Amino acid sequence: MNNQALDYIKEHEDVFKQQLKELLSIPSVSTLVEHQADCERAAEWLADDMRRIGFETVEVIHTKWHPVVLAEWMGAGKDAPTVLVYCHYDVQPAEMSDGWKTPPFEPTEKDGKVFARGAIDSKSNVMAQLKAAEAVIKTGTSPVNIKLMFEGDEESASENMTRFVEQYVDRLKCDVAVICDGSMSDREQPDIAYGLRGVVTMELEVHGPKQDLHSGHFGGTVHNPIQALAEIISKLHHDDGSVSVPGFYDDVLALDDEERAELAKALPWIESEWKDVAAAPHVWGEAQYNLHERIGARPTLEINGIRGGFAGDGFKTVLPGMALAKISCRLVANQTSQVIYEKLRDYIKKITPPTVKAELRLIEIGEPALIDRHSPAVEAARQAYKNVWGKQPHFVREGGSIPVVVDLQKALDAQLVLLSFGYKGCAAHGPNEHVYLDMWYKGMAITIQFYEELGTRMGNPYPNPPP
Amino acid sequence: MNNQALDYIKEHEDVFKQQLKELLSIPSVSTLVEHQADCERAAEWLADDMRRIGFETVEVIHTKWHPVVLAEWMGAGKDAPTVLVYCHYDVQPAEMSDGWKTPPFEPTEKDGKVFARGAIDSKSNVMAQLKAAEAVIKTGTSPVNIKLMFEGDEESASENMTRFVEQYVDRLKCDVAVICDGSMSDREQPDIAYGLRGVVTMELEVHGPKQDLHSGHFGGTVHNPIQALAEIISKLHHDDGSVSVPGFYDDVLALDDEERAELAKALPWIESEWKDVAAAPHVWGEAQYNLHERIGARPTLEINGIRGGFAGDGFKTVLPGMALAKISCRLVANQTSQVIYEKLRDYIKKITPPTVKAELRLIEIGEPALIDRHSPAVEAARQAYKNVWGKQPHFVREGGSIPVVVDLQKALDAQLVLLSFGYKGCAAHGPNEHVYLDMWYKGMAITIQFYEELGTRMGNPYPNPPP
Structure with a gap:
């Protein structure tokens, strides 16, 4: 000393x-x-x-x-x-x-x-x-x-x-x-x-009709961009909480038993923090990984924001021309922002129906460490x-x-x-x-x-x- | 005269x-x-x-x-x-x-x-x-x-x-x-x-964590309310454009051949109006009904607005506490607003996962004629x-x-x-x-x-x- x-x-x-x-x-x-x-x-x-x-x-x-x-x-x-x-x-x-x-x-x-x-x-x-x-x-x-x-x-x-x-x-x-x-x-x-996780931020914009429409005059004949966006978003995860973008986990380093055992030591206070701060009705995510592993050792895909149509106080029966979601992926070691962006972009292109046009824009990248x-x-x-x-x-x-x-x-x-x-x-x-x-x-x-x-x-x- | x-x-x-x-x-x-x-x-x-x-x-x-x-x-x-x-x-x-x-x-x-x-x-x-x-x-x-x-x-x-x-x-x-x-x-x-179609307007609110969270600190362990809302919305229609709420079409009066023939006369200008005003990449909706029938003789379910998280200029990697959608149904003769609201409410209750809480509120009703x-x-x-x-x-x-x-x-x-x-x-x-x-x-x-x-x-x- x-x-x-x-x-x-x-x-x-x-x-x-x-x-x-x-x-x-x-x-x-x-x-x-x-x-x-x-x-x-x-x-x-x-x-x-x-x-x-x-x-x-x-x-x-x-x-x-x-x-x-x-x-x-x-x-x-x-x-x-x-x-x-x-x-x-x-x-x-x-x-x-x-x-x-x-x-x-x-x-x-x-x-x-x-x-x-x-x-x-x-x-x-x-x-x-x-x-x-x-x-x-x-x-x-x-x-x-x-x-x-x-x-x-x-x-x-x-x-x-x-x-x-x-x-x-x-x-x-x-x-x-x-x-x-x-x-x-x-x-x-x-x-x-x-x-430390990396993060890549993106904007997904879905366009349908060339302008906002009266939902009475056109409802039932136009694929609502909010609905189309929701349909795309719903296809980004499997039911088990994992990300469904093909190849999303390709570069993720597997955790060995020793590391999992080491990480498990800090789990009790992470669970207690989750209960206090998040306090959601139920935990969610990849069930085969514990909370600590899901947060630190697994990549994620989150919808950070969404907007479309009229969502203020009151009601407008509009059928909007576009809808937008802000999406980010948290990445873990060995993954690369650009690669993940491209995989997501290609997958969204594949699942976008011909009734709308969708574009995924890359906003910012930060690599994991x-x-x-x-x-x-x-x-x-x-x-x-x-x-x-x-x-x-x-x-x-x-x-x-x-x-x-x-x-x-x-x-x-x-x-x-x-x-x-x-x-x-x-x-x-x-x-x-x-x-x-x-x-x-x-x-x-x-x-x-x-x-x-x-x-x-x-x-x-x-x-x-x-x- | x-x-x-x-x-x-x-x-x-x-x-x-x-x-x-x-x-x-x-x-x-x-x-x-x-x-x-x-x-x-x-x-x-x-x-x-x-x-x-x-x-x-x-x-x-x-x-x-x-x-x-x-x-x-x-x-x-x-x-x-x-x-x-x-x-x-x-x-x-x-x-x-x-x-x-x-x-x-x-x-x-x-x-x-x-x-x-x-x-x-x-x-x-x-x-x-x-x-x-x-x-x-x-x-x-x-x-x-x-x-x-x-x-x-x-x-x-x-x-x-x-x-x-x-x-x-x-x-x-x-x-x-x-x-x-x-x-x-x-x-x-x-x-x-x-x-004339009736209309019933509703608000669907999905709550997850008790507050907005840092997507880095909690992403992967909390069911994102925007994602959950998108998943619910994606289940409101079948792939063929029809509404998937059980019993949604129960009270709809069927069109007979004579009425369909009569309605078909006005179809050309309705199609031309659609091309001019809506001008979406592709028509959408129940393929077994033509545009005129889909607009006037079939009920619909539309997402009129959506909001959640941060969707303004720039980016905040927030994992939001809630997300909201404005939903309306256009109804046709013999349907009743209250009944449709209840069917949608019950269906959403059934498809809402235990990881979030969802509430469908009735805003206003108007009956079809x-x-x-x-x-x-x-x-x-x-x-x-x-x-x-x-x-x-x-x-x-x-x-x-x-x-x-x-x-x-x-x-x-x-x-x-x-x-x-x-x-x-x-x-x-x-x-x-x-x-x-x-x-x-x-x-x-x-x-x-x-x-x-x-x-x-x-x-x-x-x-x-x-x-």
């Missing part, structure tokens, strides 16, 4: 909390232009702290939108492993009228929690990483070189990051890349995510959680997506680790977002412990010397 | 046209409160003209909304048949910004047409009836007693009429009731409608068209609904006739609505000829003496 660094954290507990609140009070809302200067201010605040901590190079790099803060400390020497840490400092919008009990940009402490926009997503992650780095650097005990990359556009879908990662790939070079985002589903039981959970880096993370929490973390596959993971995986020849220290019940993106301070301090301890484990496992002999 | 009355029309052609324009210049928009006084003014204008013509009792009867103008002329004597004529004097809203080339309430004559809101729907019908009555009364040549009932709420769905007809049933007593509304589909070929096309009154109308146009009219079954027809059919022991003199291509409810003056004058002549035929057929011996 790196007791010097852990003691440093303990000694600075109150200062760090004060700094966290300082960062939380900057409304760095990346989706609203009026907060552009605030995003800039947050980036500069972080850069200032990095310089004070002792990072050798600190740069606020301007992109098309908000700046990326990039810092390097290579003090562990060229034989030590290098860790790149990714977090984001931008936040979602927040207004008192959304239902906040305290002003979202005036951090308020209560019952061991701090309430503020960004508290859980993701400024507590940013500050846990920054303060852990401070502890090891200031105490001269870091077994790893540290690069920090703090993004300001994550809440605007990280549209810049793909290009940024490509452009700065040389400066991002590392042995281990840590993505510090997301939260755990249980306050008492840590978990490590190693799978699977991280080797047996790599030395992930092993180090697992050991760090166990040391600090006293509990073996569960491995989980997330149903959502973090695009930057795929960007880093593609660009860097590095081991990837997803770290999270927060709790899913902390209202990310919602009113009264908060962070548990005890979990936040644990996050710093885990990071310090993780560096320690990396040093032990990768430092001597060093298996991947940097070029 | 009643040449005296026909000559009277010819002599007064210009005066009548001037009066038509006068009525058209009153913006009697029944759906807008700011035009309440205008509706009142139109009713008084009509009552004044009725008194001038010589109607014995003329009354502007106030209802919950706009007044009904009721007039009686019993001068033909108690042995002569009595005709009740229904028209409506209210109109749809109209603004220059809708695309009018001339102000909608400043009637403009051009190329034998008069352009104004209400020109075709339905002030030209009102004035054809009023001026035909004037011609026979003023020349002392009417073979029938005439009652006129001009409504002011038709464009607000005639919500008052059911009650009004019940309340004034004694004063409406007649041998023949004429509903003068609607238009013909061909300028060169007259037609007589004898069937079928008029005996072999009655002496309809025979008289047919002969009148033939005499004036020189062409045998086609019998048609309309796909739409005129609620007052059912009210009159229920309340009165009278023969019903639907008369129309206008052309469907005259932009009823649209910008630049107009009437062909030659068709309008023909309408007056047909009415006079119709009275003449009624007198011959029903006057001597008189088969239905009034009580």
Whole structure:
């Protein structure tokens, strides 16, 4: 255990909390232009702290939108492993009228929690990483070189990051890349995510008559586009909940018994979360896979929206000219967005009756990611959680997506680790977002412990010397 | 031929046209409160003209909304048949910004047409009836007693009429009731409608999870309400276009060969209208019935609107908590709205999976009407068209609904006739609505000829003496 660094954290507990609140009070809302200067201010605040901590190079790099803060400390020497840490400092919008009990940009402490926009997503992650780095650097005990990359556009879908990662790939070079985002589903039981689904979004438009018609004058002679769309949608799944698009599952990697057993450990709280949050009349989906596997290890096809005809208050007996559905597929490792889009497009073409015209348009793609959970880096993370929490973390596959993971995986020849220290019940993106301070301090301890484990496992002999 | 009355029309052609324009210049928009006084003014204008013509009792009867103008002329004597004529004097809203080339309430004559809101729907019908009555009364040549009932709420769905007809049933007593509304589909070929479909409107709401969900976090484990709704909708029709609700066709009267042959006469222009207006990629529906039969003689089930999730510009990967469809059934004679609603409700209950909750709500009902096309009154109308146009009219079954027809059919022991003199291509409810003056004058002549035929057929011996 790196007791010097852990003691440093303990000694600075109150200062760090004060700094966290300082960062939380900057409304760095990346989706609203009026907060552009605030995003800039947050980036500069972080850069200032990095310089004070002792990072050798600190740069606020301007992109098309908000700046990326990039810092390097290579003090562990060229034989030590290098860790790149990714977090984001931008936040979602927040207004008192959304239902906040305290002003979202005036951090308020209560019952061991701090309430503020960004508290859980993701400024507590940013500050846990920054303060852990401070502890090891200031105490001269870091077994790893540290690069920090703090993004300001994550809440605007990280549209810049793909290009940024490509452009700065040389400066991002590392042995281990840590993505510090997301939260755990249980306050008492840590978990490590190693799978993220990709997502491909599409629009399906069905056209029938050249204009809206009077359903009395034409009803019974024209294939209603809403009905035709419903008929197409009804053919996209089998009765057992699986997707019926030919070849949809072709590229999906099968789960082996060992992985299924590992995933099953996290199942109880996923089932309990399903009951609390989804609370649908009945579970649904591929019965041969449990809830955790369906969410994380299986691809899906969802109808995210539908419109057609007159569906407001009152009634118009219109026979509409068109109907539209928004469709997305969540993909798992080894699947490719473009391929899935083409398979769906071809299948819809095949099942569209001659009475209407249908077009499936590709809107956006994002690839899935699977991280080797047996790599030395992930092993180090697992050991760090166990040391600090006293509990073996569960491995989980997330149903959502973090695009930057795929960007880093593609660009860097590095081991990837997803770290999270927060709790899913902390209202990310919602009113009264908060962070548990005890979990936040644990996050710093885990990071310090993780560096320690990396040093032990990768430092001597060093298996991947940097070029 | 009643040449005296026909000559009277010819002599007064210009005066009548001037009066038509006068009525058209009153913006009697029944759906807008700011035009309440205008509706009142139109009713008084009509009552004044009725008194001038010589109607014995003329009354502007106030209802919950706009007044009904009721007039009686019993001068033909108690042995002569009595005709009740229904028209409506209210109109749809109209603004220059809708695309009018001339102000909608400043009637403009051009190329034998008069352009104004209400020109075709339905002030030209009102004035054809009023001026035909004037011609026979003023020349002392009417073979029938005439009652006129001009409504002011038709464009607000005639919500008052059911009650009004019940309340004034004694004063409406007649041998023949004429509903003068609607238009013909061909300028060169007259037609007589004898069937109108009923309509029952409903809302189908499907609920799944208790709230909208992140499709990444829950997709694959929750039956998407849009998908479930689509699956239900897809089960409402068989592949052959027929409705699959058990018992849906139970009460439908079968068409005999004679009626099918009669209906087939009007088929060519119905097919041509379909090609022009609907212009869908392909016809659809019950293949064993032709287009005319599908529209007029067969019930249908239509999805008039659908909504669920996020279907605006952009994309939200939401898994929605609910989805809604607006459904209506057009019904044909002998079917009952309530029965059809219950059959659909029970069927949907049966096919709804346990993974969602579905509710079908009844919104509004309107019953279908079928008029005996072999009655002496309809025979008289047919002969009148033939005499004036020189062409045998086609019998048609309309796909739409005129609620007052059912009210009159229920309340009165009278023969019903639907008369129309206008052309469907005259932009009823649209910008630049107009009437062909030659068709309008023909309408007056047909009415006079119709009275003449009624007198011959029903006057001597008189088969239905009034009580």
